[in-house]
Amino acid sequence: MKKFAQTIFTEEPGRVHFWVNDFFALLTVVSIVSLVLETVPTLSGYSRMFVIIEWVAVSFFTLEYIGRTLASKPVWRYPTSFFGYVDLVSILPTFLGLGNFTWLKSTRALRIIRLLRMLRLAKVARSSGVSEGSMGVLSLNVLIYFVVLTFALLITGTAMYLVEPATAAFASIPAGMWWSLKVFMAGIPVVEPVTQLGEFFFVLTRFVGLMLLGLLIGVVGNVFRVLVNRK
Numbered sequence: 001m002k003k004f005a006q007t008i009f010t011e012e013p014g015r016v017h018f019w020v021n022d023f024f025a026l027l028t029v030v031s032i033v034s035l036v037l038e039t040v041p042t043l044s045g046y047s048r049m050f051v052i053i054e055w056v057a058v059s060f061f062t063l064e065y066i067g068r069t070l071a072s073k074p075v076w077r078y079p080t081s082f083f084g085y086v087d088l089v090s091i092l093p094t095f096l097g098l099g100n101f102t103w104l105k106s107t108r109a110l111r112i113i114r115l116l117r118m119l120r121l122a123k124v125a126r127s128s129g130v131s132e133g134s135m136g137v138l139s140l141n142v143l144i145y146f147v148v149l150t151f152a153l154l155i156t157g158t159a160m161y162l163v164e165p166a167t168a169a170f171a172s173i174p175a176g177m178w179w180s181l182k183v184f185m186a187g188i189p190v191v192e193p194v195t196q197l198g199e200f201f202f203v204l205t206r207f208v209g210l211m212l213l214g215l216l217i218g219v220v221g222n223v224f225r226v227l228v229n230r231k
Contacts (some may be wrong), residue, residue: 005070024064031057032154039161039172058094065091145219149212156180156205163197184209 008020034053037043065087072078079088157176164170169179169191182188183205193202 002070005067009064009068009071024060027057027060031061036154036173036177040174041171054094058091061087061091141219141222145215148215152184152208152212153177153180156183156201156208159201160193160198160205163195163201164193167191167194167198180205184212 008016030053034050034057038047038050065084068078068084068087069075078084154173154177157178157180158173160170160176160179161173170176179190182190183202186206186209193199
């Protein structure tokens with residue numbers, strides 16, 4: 001079983017490795033979308049479907065966690081690594097939810113970091129022999145930027161959804177994400193938070209928006225640099 005796990009979850013390039021990563025990337029996206037839509041009041045009739053999606057996703061994530069633990073050398077390296085902690089946090093809230101710890105559901109947003117890790121591995125493995133200035137690598141960088149943007153929107157939108165429950169503008173996670181996007185863009189009027197904790201996250205969201213702007217400038221600059229050098 002240990003050898004089988006190493007074949008599937010090893011970070012070395014391989015067809016099975018990429019298939020497994022692509023599957024878990026898709027499952028990560030599906031589970032996050034389910035989590036976000038679950039908070040929309042008008043979709044309460046689909047709650048059973050959201051629960052099924054959640055438990056299916058968590059079951060596979062648990063198998064992945066066990067598999068990566070078995071594949072790591074030594075065996076404690078993965079569970080004690082940063083992504084090991086992230087993967088553990090991504091599955092614990094569901095199991096703890098059996099004890100009415102539903103407020104921990106928001107930590108599932110950390111699953112998107114798993115997708116970032118897979119994109120990073122894909123960049124290293126699939127672009128071997130390709131220069132860092134190629135359009136293939138740059139397009140992957142653009143994709144990673146949008147994943148980071150989505151992650152930032154998800155974290156800040158979820159935070160506002162949790163700390164401002166009495167404000168209609170944050171009635172769901174999608175509403176909070178829309179508010180965060182307007183804050184990122186700056187200059188667009190937004191609803192002011194009413195709690196001190198909400199004001200803190202408001203300032204934090206502004207700061208994250210500035211960092212994303214700087215990252216976007218770097219990505220776009222690299223793309224134009226490659227296009228100019230090709231002429």
